[in-house]
Amino acid sequence: MPQLVVKPDNRQLAFDEMRLSVYADRILKDLEGLNKDTLLRGVNAKLRRDEVSGEEISSAFTMSALELVSKEEPNWKFAAARSLLTSLYKKAAVNRRYKAYPDEPYGALYPLIEALVSKGVYREELLTAYTKEQIDELASCIDPSRDLLFDYIGLLTLSDRYLARDFEGRVMELPQERYMVIAMYLMHQEPAEKRLELAKEAYWAMSNIYMTAATPTMSNAGKKVAGQLSSCFIDTVDDSLEGIFDSNTDVARLSKMGGGIGVYLGKVRARGSDIRGHKNTSSGVIPWIRQLNNTAVSVDQLGTRKGAIAVYLDVFHKDILAFLDLKLNNGDERMRAHDVFHGVCLPDLFMEAVEARSQWNLFCPHEVKKVMGWKDENGRALGLEDFYDEEFGNGAFREKYAEASAHPELSRITVPAIDIMKRIMKSQLETGTPYMFYRDTVNRSNPNRHKGMVFSSNLCTEIMQNQSATVVEQEELVTKDGQTRIVISKIPGDFVVCNLNSIHLARAVPAGVLERLIPIQVRMLDNVIDINNIEVLQAQYTNSQYRAVGLGTFGLHHLLALEGIRWESEEAVEYNDHLYEKINYLLVRSSMELAREKGRYPKFAGSDWETGAYFDHRGYTSGEREGKYVTTAQWRELKEEVARDGVRNAWMFAIAPNGSTSIIAGSTASIDPLYDLLSYEEKTTYKIANPAPDLSEKTIWYYKTAFLIDQNWSIRMASARQRHVDQGQSFNLYVRPDIKATDFLDLHLNAWKGGLKSTYYVRSRALTIEECESCAS
Incomplete structure (x- = not known):
């Protein structure tokens, strides 16, 4: 003693x-x-x-x-x-x-802010946008009792990764102060007469853990020496030397600020293609992917971890077979890229060919443009990747694919479609990837088809927005006032930016706060667009033109257990359908009301939002099906209001993986089933046991774990949700390593037929997969 x-x-x-x-x-x-x-x-x-x-x-x-x-x-x-x-x-x-x-x-808030601003930890806006009296009023809203909502792992994660410290690493900020500073910073550009109340509302939402902000926002909002607030980005690489190297530079600049990045390479010419007429000189996409791999390793995320990059390629690209082997642990290391993730873009026609066990043709996108002569209304050459099927089983892609396949002067590689699928599944069981991106499904339901096309997704497969390559127009020497400069002119492409936060379903739904919660979440997301610090100008431009956001959810299995609903049940499928319809209704209404206040996004005219096709396509206005929480009459009224007043955001709904922040909230990740009733967090010298949230004699019967669940039930729930989600879902498949090939194939076919836009990792107990931190909203 x-x-x-x-x-x-x-x-x-x-x-x-x-x-x-x-x-x-x-x-x-x-x-x-x-x-x-x-x-x-x-x-x-x-x-x-x-x-x-x-x-x-x-x-x-x-x-x-x-x-x-x-x-x-x-x-x-x-x-x-x-x-x-x-x-x-x-x-x-x-x-x-x-x-x-x-x-x-807790100590006084104003002296903390004043001290950390003077030390260069906090941003000056916290003092210039708010008076001392206002900060004192906000401090009076801080409720220390809400710290008791954290379990140990959640609090430890928040403390280690997010709370502000001084430059000696000493704890300065406490949990409720982190939430208040985030709220203050996200609202600091709001009109002065509304700013204080909006900051209070944002604090209410976060401090009650009814929602979480994405990792970059949680970590960086209000801090001076920090990265940007957006979660991740998607670049489309132009088929030119300048385009490839500029893309790599942009990826590096975003990676250093903590962003996760998706890169679409489907426009880059294949191995063996010509360069400036010289035949058989192109090395294809693999060397450029290896270059991105080196960027991921060498340009780490603010010194904390290596960069996170996912590369995507179409399944009709000539380099697809080499691409599928990128992460395998055997074979020629010069053709491997172990530090990037990869995803495959799949048209309906390919999946039909897999089912029919028929042949599949692979093309070089450069050769397709040169030989086929397809052009858009502006005379721009088009490739096969620029088309999709407007209807299931019918459309432009299959017509162009047939034309290309029949053209005698267009070279191709022909392989059985099932052989490609086998390569995909082999890689998934060994490495967890490639991700699956169902390009026709995505583009058919894209509410902004009038302004472009979606070619791929992001690092976590939930972001699906218009993409196009940035093109270098010219370089010239310009002399002015005796100073000579090199001026490079570029035509900006659609460089996708995703701004995320998520509803904690297991707290917000039982508390009955969705109607109050979602409007402040949408405002927080929209404000990130205006106050963000993105170094890549075309990303800034795209962000301002579409004002896209991604509201997501986590704690689904936690909520089902609290409600006494079994995962493998029709009740769960129906519950998902009605709940996500309600969330979507409140989300669209919130964006519409924000458009009334601040204006619609610049590219609204001609969108499915304006024409009403968004609502009709999802069956909201037909009257054939009445929602449990939202009536057809409510949807019809909202459709009219949106046509008249617009929406603030071009895309709104995206379900991220929520790895880190669901831990902080003490809930289950995203839309995933529980991994284990008792999992363990490894620390340097000890392990932390982490039981399922709200585990009790009542809930334990509803916590069937991921690898015991029939994945077809998970697919059915994801399919029910997908109708209401204008972007995608970070949807994982949990399979045993000894799964039969036919059963594994059936899961993929069922996901595609069920209308899923993507699948994320294939998880096996034998695999350890490192999540994207940026999307961990």
Whole structure:
């Protein structure tokens, strides 16, 4: 038993065992089924030295509580969180020089902001947009009791990755202050008369964990030395030396700021194609992908982790077979790129060929343009990738594919479609990728078809927006006032930007707050567009023209368990359908109301939003099916309002993977089933047990785990949701390593036929997959 407690100022106090009992009572308050004596035995066993510090005592409580976490007693994770929280309070109080009390653990907000602005940690806008009186009013809204919503892993993640520290790495910011600073920064450009109330509303949404902001926003909002606020980007590479190298530079600039990046390479000529008429001189796409691989490794994300890049290629591209082998662990290493992810863009016609066991032709996009002579209304040469089937089983792509296949002067490689599919599935079982991108389904439901086409997705397969390559127009020497400069002129393409946040379904739905929550979420997302710091100008331009956002969800399995709904059931499929219809209705209405206030997005005219095709295509206005939460009459009224007033955002709904921030919220990730009833987080010297959220004798029966679930039920739920999601879903397949090839193929065919726009990872217990941090909204 210790004799002395050493305080931070080196004062020595007599050890008082009663204080341990009082502290145990405090951290166990209102936590059912936890035994104080059991906790104290563990603490005393760890306090063996004669002299201990307060930090050692706190750590002993934390570790003892963690050791007691189990499926039977999951609430120990909250006891451990409270012990960690006490330690954070003490550190912040010492570092900021204020007196913390158990019932008043937070210091004053204004001095914190003032100090961190002066140190260059916070941005000046926090002081220029808000007066001291206003900041004091916002401080009065901070509710420390909401810190008790965190479990241990959630609080540890928030503390380690997101809370602001000074340049010596000392804790300065506490959880509720992080939420308030984010709210203040996202609202600082709002009109002065509304700014304060909007900041309060954003704080309400985040601090109650009804929602989470995406990782870049959580980490960077309000901070000066930080990256940008958008989650990820998609570039389309032009088939030119300038286009390829400029794209690599843009990728590097975004990667250094923490962005995840998708790169579409379907326009780049294939191996063996000609260059300026010289036959058989092109090396194809693989060397350029290897260059991107080197960029991912060498330009890391603000020194924290290597860059995250996904490359996409069409399944009718001549280089597709080599592309599918990119991440395999055998073969020629000069044809491998282990540090990028890859995805395949699949037309309906290919999937039909797989089912029919028929042949499939591969083409070079450069040769297709040169030989076929297809052009758009502006005389721009078109390739096969520039077409899609406007209807299921009928459309421009299959017509152009047939023309190309029949042309005697166009070279091609012919292989059985099923052989390509086998290569895809082999790679997926070994590496988790390639992702699957169903290009016809995506483009048929694209509400902005009038302004372009979607060629691929992002790093997490949930973003689907118009794309086009940036083209270098000219370079010239310009002399003015005796100064000579090189001026490069470019025609900006659609460089996709995704701005994300997500609803915590398991808190927001039972609380009945969706109607209040979604409008403030949409405003937060829309404001990110205006205050963001994106170095790549064409990305800035695209962001301003479409104002695309991606509101998502997480905690689906958590919610189903709370509602007593089994994953493998018709009830779950129907519940998904009605819930996501309601979310979509509130989302579109919120964007429409924001358009009334601030104006519609610049490319609204001619969109499916304006024509009403968006609503008709999804069956909202036909009257054939009445929603549980939204009536046909409500949809018809909204359709008229949107046609008249517009919407603020060209795309709105995208379900991201939510890896990190669902951990902070203490819920299940995204739309995924629970991985395990009791999972473990590995730390350097110990493991942290993490039981399923709200695990109890009641909910355990509804927590069937991912690898035990029939994936066809997951596909059916995803299909029900997809009708309401204008972009995509980060939808994972969980399969056993010994799955039969025919069963695996059936899953892919069912996903395609079910109208899914993409599938994300194929997960097997044998695989360890590193998630994209940026989309972890």
